[in-house]
Amino acid sequence: MLMRTLHTTPRSLWFAILHNFGSAIGAKVAGLLIGIVTYGVLARTLGTEGLGRYRTVLTLLLFAGVMLDFGLYSITLRDISQPDTDPHRILGNAVALRIAATTCAIVVLAMVLCVLDGAVGASVSGVIIAGVGWIALQVSELLRAVFQLRLAQPRGALAEVAGAIATLVLVVTIASLHGGTNSMLAATAAGFCCTAIVSWRFASGLLQFKLRCDWPVWRGFIVAGLPIAGSLILQTVQLRVDVLFLALTRAPAELGLYDAPLKLYELLFAVPYLFGGLMLPLYVRDAGTRADSVAPRLNAALGVSFIFSMLTFAALVSCAGPIVVMFAGPGFSGSADPLRILAASAVFVGITGTLRFAAVATHQQARILRADIIGVCAAVVAHAILIPRYGIVGAAFGKLCGDVVTSVSAGIIMRRLLSRTIVLTVIVAVAAAACLIAAVGFALDAAVPWFIAVGVCAPILLGGVLLVPRVRQTLAPLGAA
DSSP, X not given: OHHHHHSSOHHXXXXXXXXXXXXXXXXXXXXXXXXXXXXXXXXXXXXXXXXXXXXXXXXXXXXXXXXXXXXXXXXXXXXXXXXXXXXXXXXXXXXXXXXXXXXXXXXXXXXXXXXXXXXXXXXXXXXXXXXHHHHHHHHHHHHHHHHHHTTOHHHHHHHHHXXXXXXXXXXXXXXXXXXXXXXXXXXXXXXXXXHHHHHHHHHHHHSOOOOOOOHHHHHHHHHHXXXXXXXXXXXXXXXXXXXXXXXXXXXXXXXXXXXXXXXXXXXXXHHHHHHHHHHHHHXXXXXXXXXXXXXXXXXXXXXXXXXXXXXXXXXXXXXXXXHHHHXXXXXXXXXXXXXXXHHHHHHHHHHHHHXXXXXXXXXOHHHHHHHHHHHHHHHHHHXXXXXXXXXXXXXXXXXXXXXXXXXXXXXXXXXXXXXXXXXXXXXXXXXXXXXXXXHHHHHHHTTOOHHHHHHHHHHHHHHHHHTSHHXXXXXXXXXXX
């Protein structure tokens, strides 16, 4: 099945990649919009104290789960992409290990909370209630590997949207009954379970599997995934350290003001990882001949990521004010400058994400861990210096600093696979972004609505970039059969 999926004509492969990537992005946008409504109902029902307890439980589950993640998603996707392996056995063992590891993490977290006796503002009952859904969420995240492998992202997208809708319906119902924090955690957990059930059904139709406990396979997962697991822990720290510093040094209102651009950044953060996961099976196939054969497709993927990241950056820089107000309301107009900085940071996240999946495909994940360590150190130092003095603007600059250092370090580590042809693509993309900023600025001065200005200018400039012969030559290997 894998060979039939990958050994297609370049035109059909291009269409499959774009269709699946578009479906994944569409699901993220739909989930985000539904999540905004859900968040509003939660906030109005629980109040500040109840919402704080709700967020504390989910944050603790995030950190507990990542400690025993083992990089299973990337390793599973890589291994089931290999032509001479048993994908049914691999997937069955991976899902079983994910369930066992996440369950252990939740049990340990509950025991720690029992010892602390409420000192961190989260109840043991809340952790257990939400933990059931958290296990289901981790399983559905792992099953994305099947959708990536079979180029069937629309099915995964449907599962995500189904879970988001279920959560919204349950939250609204509980709000009408004046439910408390644990009730809302139960609604959230039920939504996660809905996503997992739909994902399991779709994934089984594409790649049949049953839960297995083959210790040699589990041990292989753990050993191979430890560097990726280390990177995930460091990424989680880097992603949340700005919030931690803001909570410790600034007023709660300022942290709330930072939340809106941070949520948009997290959406941008997810895009390169969706794209990288989609490309990973193709990298694995290319690496089957020789390691250097990954280079053409990797450089093409970097080119695509950089072009779209730069155009997105230009749109956000030009229209940060109206975008953040549309997203979060007039009270968040002061978030425009942090959004502009975080948009620049997302460009470097895209580069790192693309290189990360190529490193997994070529068994170099341990080397990428070094880049994550360097980046986290830079981010922590930058946040510690900038946030006390400059608040949310300092937090955004600190995140930019960490992402730039991580990206540069990853590029140096993977430099053997990078080609000089990518430099021209970068230059053209930067020029297109500058032109978009100028064109949108001119349109705004002429009283043209921002969404019309961006909607007209961005496609024109994107088309101009793709008409450059050397750029098209660099991007051509992306959809090579």
